[in-house]
Amino acid sequence: MIEKLSTHIPGFDHISRGGLPAGRTTLISGTAGSAKTLFAAQFLIQGIRHGQPGVFVTFEETPEDIRSNLRSLQWPVEQYEKEGKWIFVDASAGQNHQQIELGDYDFNAVLARIKLAAKKVQAKRISLDSLSAVFNQFDNPGIIRRELFSMARGIKSLGATAVLTSERQEEYGPIGRFGVEEFVADNVIILRNILEGEKRRRTIEILKFRGTTHHKGEHPFTVTREDGIVIIPLSSLQLTQRSTSTRFTSGNRELDSMCGGGFFRDAILLVSGPTGTGKTLIATEFLAGGIKEGHKSLIFAFEESREQLFRNASGWGIDFEKMEEEGKLKVICLYPESAGLEDHMLHITKVIREFNPQRIAIDSLSALERVSTIKGFREFVISVTALIKEKQVMGLFTTTTTKLLGGSSITEAHISTITDSIILLRYVELSGEMRRALTVLKMRGSAHEKSIREFTIDGKGMHIGDRLTGLSGIIASDSKEF
Amino acid sequence: MVISQDIKKYIMTNIIKLKLFISGTTFRSQKAREYAGLLVADRDDIELDIIDVVQDPDAAEASKVLATPTLVKTSPPPERGVVGELKDLDNVKDFLEL
Numbered sequence: 001m002i003e004k005l006s007t008h009i010p011g012f013d014h015i016s017r018g019g020l021p022a023g024r025t026t027l028i029s030g031t032a033g034s035a036k037t038l039f040a041a042q043f044l045i046q047g048i049r050h051g052q053p054g055v056f057v058t059f060e061e062t063p064e065d066i067r068s069n070l071r072s073l074q075w076p077v078e079q080y081e082k083e084g085k086w087i088f089v090d091a092s093a094g095q096n097h098q099q100i101e102l103g104d105y106d107f108n109a110v111l112a113r114i115k116l117a118a119k120k121v122q123a124k125r126i127s128l129d130s131l132s133a134v135f136n137q138f139d140n141p142g143i144i145r146r147e148l149f150s151m152a153r154g155i156k157s158l159g160a161t162a163v164l165t166s167e168r169q170e171e172y173g174p175i176g177r178f179g180v181e182e183f184v185a186d187n188v189i190i191l192r193n194i195l196e197g198e199k200r201r202r203t204i205e206i207l208k209f210r211g212t213t214h215h216k217g218e219h220p221f222t223v224t225r226e227d228g229i230v231i232i233p234l235s236s237l238q239l240t241q242r243s244t245s246t247r248f249t250s251g252n253r254e255l256d257s258m259c260g261g262g263f264f265r266d267a268i269l270l271v272s273g274p275t276g277t278g279k280t281l282i283a284t285e286f287l288a289g290g291i292k293e294g295h296k297s298l299i300f301a302f303e304e305s306r307e308q309l310f311r312n313a314s315g316w317g318i319d320f321e322k323m324e325e326e327g328k329l330k331v332i333c334l335y336p337e338s339a340g341l342e343d344h345m346l347h348i349t350k351v352i353r354e355f356n357p358q359r360i361a362i363d364s365l366s367a368l369e370r371v372s373t374i375k376g377f378r379e380f381v382i383s384v385t386a387l388i389k390e391k392q393v394m395g396l397f398t399t400t401t402t403k404l405l406g407g408s409s410i411t412e413a414h415i416s417t418i419t420d421s422i423i424l425l426r427y428v429e430l431s432g433e434m435r436r437a438l439t440v441l442k443m444r445g446s447a448h449e450k451s452i453r454e455f456t457i458d459g460k461g462m463h464i465g466d467r468l469t470g471l472s473g474i475i476a477s478d479s480k481e482f
Numbered sequence: 483m484v485i486s487q488d489i490k491k492y493i494m495t496n497i498i499k500l501k502l503f504i505s506g507t508t509f510r511s512q513k514a515r516e517y518a519g520l521l522v523a524d525r526d527d528i529e530l531d532i533i534d535v536v537q538d539p540d541a542a543e544a545s546k547v548l549a550t551p552t553l554v555k556t557s558p559p560p561e562r563g564v565v566g567e568l569k570d571l572d573n574v575k576d577f578l579e580l
Contacts, residue, residue: 097561097563100565101564101566102564102569102574103513103568103569105551105566106508106550107549108549109503109549109550109552112536113543116540137548
């Protein structure tokens with residue numbers, strides 16, 4: 001059993017099932033700008049914050065450049081250096097004099113310096129940035145290859161956990177530029193910075209963890225000002241057996257009875273319909289119904305302003321302002337384009353952890369589709385769902401269908417399998433009139449009414465009326481009277 | 483007295499200082515040590531300092547050396563280095579301007 005060292009890089013210990021293999025070397029390979037140096041530095045910073053000093057060996061940038069880059073992240077490298085927790089081994093080309101090569105050589109000098117530095121600070125972690133830059137400082141590739149092996153062996157013999165970076169030229173190509181990098185280290189991690197449909201997407205993939213397990217595939221990450229690299233775990237989604245059959249109101253009595261007595265405590269609900277059918281209304285009643293039962297409720301609104309939402313609610317007899325004053329409700333309005341999906345995800349996570357609600361609504365998910373690639377969007381939905389499941393709260397997402405009559409949305413296609421219930425809202429053309437219809441399409445773990453019901457909206461909210469009989473094709477958009 | 487101090491100073495400033503970094507008793511290091519010995523034989527104006535990086539890593543750190551063997555000319559400027567076992571002495575002399 002290989003022990004793992006918690007890196008404390010946000011999200012990494014989850015996807016790696018516990019961290020980096022302890023006392024081993026791990027290659028971090030990525031294209032220019034893929035945040036390799038940041039990973040190497042953050043690995044040390046997080047170690048120092050947890051009582052593990054580190055050595056930073058730089059073949060590329062000068063220590064001064066690295067210090068000043070990390071200063072903007074508010075990582076006090078200089079202070080750590082003074083406290084004997086961080087030490088540089090400056091192997092950058094910057095200070096080097098003119099040099100020629102005559103005959104065979106080895107890297108014992110730099111290894112001796114790394115050993116000395118490790119001893120000075122009692123290093124538990126070592127970062128080396130980068131292997132590729134060594135090739136810029138020496139001429140003979142054959143010797144360099146041989147010596148990189150022996151340098152990696154030497155670093156490993158120190159007993160610390162080490163990260164070695166290397167540069168690659170293609171996002172999906174050879175692991176390293178010189179064909180030797182991946183063999184030098186025990187483990188391999190790839191950082192990517194992909195341009196996809198005019199949008200940048202950063203991912204991390206654990207390619208090889210010798211003798212131990214990890215989560216497979218690419219995981220998105222973002223770089224923030226406060227925390228540096230933050231990885232968003234996707235694979236934490238597990239549809240665990242419902243631990244309880246406790247039900248709570250949807251906020252609408254008639255809808256409760258259609259659903260067989262309300263929503264389950266940790267259910268994920270999807271409300272789908274064209275614009276104006278009443279999705280925001282259902283979300284509003286869902287939140288208000290929760291607050292009546294003593295639940296704290298939270299809404300992320302991506303389509304309407306605060307004022308608009310509050311006005312809507314009061315039009316249906318619900319006083320959002322008072323609820324928020326009493327600390328029972330939190331309304332967060334965000335502009336979808338204001339940030340990337342990963343950043344929205346981080347924001348949502350932060351607010352959920354701080355506010356600790358029992359109910360969460362997102363209105364609408366489809367607004368977020370605009371700012372992301374399809375793959376990125378799907379990952380986002382999975383992450384949000386996983387978070388909601390983890391917190392055991394009720395989540396309600398709305399999604400807008402593109403066609404006014406019937407039709408489906410991309411959102412639906414991507415997330416219908418992970419939702420517990422789906423409620424469809426539709427316009428129905430009936431005897432020369434546009435009317436609204438609703439049906440519960442799916443109710444996981446429970447029986448529900450399968451009929452299509454007409455509903456109306458007035459100053460007191462939504463009223464579900466009778467079954468629409470004598471009609472067919474409502475959901476598919478071409479209703480026909482018999 | 484004053485004059486002799488000046489002469490001393492003059493000689494000192496014109497002396498060529500070399501540092502040879504080696505690591506233990508590897509074949510490469512022994513070779514370099516031999517060649518460097520040949521280089522300074524019969525030369526009063528060259529001062530050769532041999533440093534074993536395994537025993538004195540602080541000196542390697544101070545000079546920021548990466549490879550061994552490395553022969554560095556530290557004075558007079560410009561500072562220059564030759565990496566490798568120095569087998570072609572004429573080339574070494576040319577490059578270091580000895």
